[in-house]
Amino acid sequence: MTAPELVLTPSEMRQADLEAITRGIPGIELMRRAGRAVADSAEKLVSGGGRIVIVAGPGQNGGDGFVAAAVLVERGYRVSLGFLGTLNRLTGDAAEAARDWMGEVGPAEDAPFQEADLIIDALFGTGLSRNLDGAARHAVDRMNGSGCPILAVDLPSGIDGDTGEVRGIAVKAASTVTFAARKPCHLLMPGRAFSGPVEVADIGIGREILAAKGGSLFANNPALWLHVLPKPGLSSHKYERGHTLVASGGATRTGAARLAARAALRIGSGLVTVASPPEAIGVNAAHLTAIMLKGCDGPEGLHAILQDTRLNALVLGPALGVHAGTRAMVAVAVQARRSLVLDADALTSFEGLASEFHGAFRHAPTVLTPHDGEFNRLFKGHPDMIDPESKIEKARRAAAYTGAVVLLKGADTVIAAPDGRAAINENGTPYLATAGSGDTLCGLIAGLMAQNVSAFEAACAGAWIHAEAGASFGPGLIAEDLAELVPGVLRGLLK
Numbered sequence: 001m002t003a004p005e006l007v008l009t010p011s012e013m014r015q016a017d018l019e020a021i022t023r024g025i026p027g028i029e030l031m032r033r034a035g036r037a038v039a040d041s042a043e044k045l046v047s048g049g050g051r052i053v054i055v056a057g058p059g060q061n062g063g064d065g066f067v068a069a070a071v072l073v074e075r076g077y078r079v080s081l082g083f084l085g086t087l088n089r090l091t092g093d094a095a096e097a098a099r100d101w102m103g104e105v106g107p108a109e110d111a112p113f114q115e116a117d118l119i120i121d122a123l124f125g126t127g128l129s130r131n132l133d134g135a136a137r138h139a140v141d142r143m144n145g146s147g148c149p150i151l152a153v154d155l156p157s158g159i160d161g162d163t164g165e166v167r168g169i170a171v172k173a174a175s176t177v178t179f180a181a182r183k184p185c186h187l188l189m190p191g192r193a194f195s196g197p198v199e200v201a202d203i204g205i206g207r208e209i210l211a212a213k214g215g216s217l218f219a220n221n222p223a224l225w226l227h228v229l230p231k232p233g234l235s236s237h238k239y240e241r242g243h244t245l246v247a248s249g250g251a252t253r254t255g256a257a258r259l260a261a262r263a264a265l266r267i268g269s270g271l272v273t274v275a276s277p278p279e280a281i282g283v284n285a286a287h288l289t290a291i292m293l294k295g296c297d298g299p300e301g302l303h304a305i306l307q308d309t310r311l312n313a314l315v316l317g318p319a320l321g322v323h324a325g326t327r328a329m330v331a332v333a334v335q336a337r338r339s340l341v342l343d344a345d346a347l348t349s350f351e352g353l354a355s356e357f358h359g360a361f362r363h364a365p366t367v368l369t370p371h372d373g374e375f376n377r378l379f380k381g382h383p384d385m386i387d388p389e390s391k392i393e394k395a396r397r398a399a400a401y402t403g404a405v406v407l408l409k410g411a412d413t414v415i416a417a418p419d420g421r422a423a424i425n426e427n428g429t430p431y432l433a434t435a436g437s438g439d440t441l442c443g444l445i446a447g448l449m450a451q452n453v454s455a456f457e458a459a460c461a462g463a464w465i466h467a468e469a470g471a472s473f474g475p476g477l478i479a480e481d482l483a484e485l486v487p488g489v490l491r492g493l494l495k
C-alpha cells in the first residue's frame with residue numbers, strides 16, 4: 001500500500017534537515033545532493049551544451065545553485081552565475097558550495113537572461129522572511145520578463161513556503177525541484193500555479209525523520225483514505241450501508257437538497273431520504289425515484305424524523321434559508337448526535353454567531369464545508385480565525401474551536417481535523433466553480449459518513465472524488481453531472 005504523502009512546512013523541513021545531519025549526513029552532503037538533483041532536472045529540460053543562467057541568493061538556497069552550477073559545467077553546459085548579495089557574507093554550507101565553484105560570479109542584475117536556454121532560480125527558498133524589494137525584485141522581474149523557462153530550486157523565489165502567497169513579486173516557474181517533501185506552497189494557491197510541475201528529489205532524509213518532524217499535513221490523495229473507502233461485503237444489505245437524510249428548502253429552493261441526496265446515493269449510502277417542508281413535497285416528489293421523501297416541518301419535524309435511529313447521517317444547509325429556523329434545525333441535529341455535514345445556509349445563519357459553534361461538534365462526527373465567504377461570515381468578530389494568511393492555519397483553528405472537521409473550499413481545498421491533521425486537495429478543475437457543485441460535495445461526504453467512514457477521511461475522500469469527477473468531465477460541467485461521474489471514479493479506486 002502506498003503511504004500518504006507528507007507535506008512539510010519550512011520550519012519542519014529545517015528540523016528534518018538538522019535531524020538528518022545529527023544522524024550523520026553532513027549538511028554540505030545534503031546540499032550537494034540537492035544541487036545534483038537540480039542539475040538532473042535541468043538536464044531533462046535543456047540538451048547538452050545548452051546555455052544555463054543560474055541566479056543564486058544570499059542564503060542556503062543560493063548554495064544549491066552554486067552546486068548545480070559546478071555539476072552542470074562538468075556535464076558540458078555553458079553556465080553563467082549571477083549572485084545577489086555580498087559573496088563574503090555567505091555562511092554555512094552555501095559558503096562552502098560557493099568556494100567549490102570555479103567559474104565567474106557576476107551580479108544578478110547583469111545576468112544574461114536573454115541568451116539563456118534555461119534559468120535556474122536559486123534566489124530564495126524556505127528562508128524568505130520579507131517581501132522582495134530592490135535588487136531582488138528587479139532580478140525576479142527580469143527573469144519573468146525574459147521569456148526563458150525557469151526551473152525553481154525548492155520553491156519559486158518570492159513565494160511564501162508556508163502560505164503559498166506572493167511576497168511582493170515571485171518567479172513564475174516552468175517547473176520546480178524540491179527536496180525530501182513538498183512544502184505547503186506547492187499545493188496552496190497561488191503558489192501551486194507559480195511552481196509548475198513539482199519534482200520531489202530524494203536527498204537521503206528518510207520517511208521516519210519526515211514523519212517525526214512533520215506528520216500532520218498531507219497531500220489529499222487516495223493513499224490517505226483508500227483503506228477506509230467502503231466496499232459492500234457479499235452479504236451486505238442496504239441498512240448496513242447507512243441511511244442519509246438531506247433537508248430540503250422551500251418549494252422554489254429544492255434542487256440543492258436533491259443534488260446532495262443523489263451524490264450520497266451514488267457514493268454508496270444504502271438509503272437516502274429528502275426531508276421536505278410540506279409545501280415542497282409535490283415538487284420534490286416529481287423529481288425523486290430511488291431517493292425517498294418524507295415531510296418535515298421545521299425543527300420539530302426534524303426532531304420527529306430523527307427518532308428513527310437508522311438515519312445515521314445528515315446534510316443541513318443547501319438552500320435551507322438564512323434564518324432562526326435553520327439555526328434551530330442545526331441545534332436539533334447536533335442534539336441527535338448523528339454524523340452531520342453543515343454547509344451554506346446552515347453556516348450563514350450563524351453569521352457572527354460562531355461562539356455558538358464553540359466545542360459544539362465534539363460529540364458526533366461533523367464536517368463544516370464553508371467557502372471563503374461563508375467562513376468569513378461565520379467567524380466575523382473572530383480575528384484569530386480570519387486573520388491568518390495560511391489557509392491551513394485558518395481551517396485548523398476553526399476545527400479546534402468547533403470540534404468539527406473543517407473543509408475550507410476553493411481551488412486548494414483544505415481539510416482540517418480538530419486533532420491538527422490537515423490535507424490539501426489539488427486535483428480539481430475550475431469547471432467545478434458552478435452552481436450546485438458544493439451541494440454535491442456535501443452529499444458525497446455525508447454518504448461516506450453514513451457508511452461509517454470517519455469525518456476527516458470522509459471529507460478528504462469526498463473532496464478528492466468530487467474534484468476527480470469534475471476534472472474527468474471538464475468543459476461544460478454542471479452540478480447534475482457530478483453524481484453521475486462518481487461511479488467511474490469509484491471503479492478506478494476500487495478496482
Ligand SMILES: NC(=O)C1=CN([C@@H]2O[C@H](COP(=O)(O)OP(=O)(O)OC[C@H]3O[C@@H](n4cnc5c(N)ncnc54)[C@H](O)[C@@H]3O)[C@@H](O)[C@H]2O)[C@@H](O)CC1
Pocket residue numbers: 017027028030031034035057058059060061062064092093123124125126127128129130131132133136153154155179
Ligand atoms: N544544508 C543545508 O542547509 C541545506 C539547505 N537547503 C536549501 O536551503 C534553503 C533554505 O536556506 P535558508 O534558510 O538560508 O533560506 P534562503 O536561502 O531561502 O534565504 C535566506 C536568506 O535570504 C535573506 N532574505 C530573506 N528574505 C529576503 C528578502 N525578501 N530580500 C532579500 N533577502 C532576503 C535572508 O536574510 C537570508 O540571508 C532551502 O530552500 C534549500 O534550497 C537544501 O540544499 C538542503 C540542505
Ligand SMILES: Nc1ncnc2c1ncn2[C@@H]1O[C@H](COP(=O)(O)OP(=O)(O)O)[C@@H](O)[C@H]1O
Pocket residue numbers: 344371409410411412413428429430431432433434435436437438439440441466
Ligand atoms: N477554481 C477551482 N478549482 C477547483 N475547484 C474549485 C474551483 N472553484 C470552486 N471549486 C470547488 O467547487 C465547489 C464549489 O462549492 P460552492 O462554492 O459551495 O458552490 P455552490 O454553493 O454553488 O454549490 C467546491 O468544492 C470548490 O472547492
Ligand SMILES: [K+]
Pocket residue numbers: 061121122123124125152153154155156157
Ligand atoms: K528558489
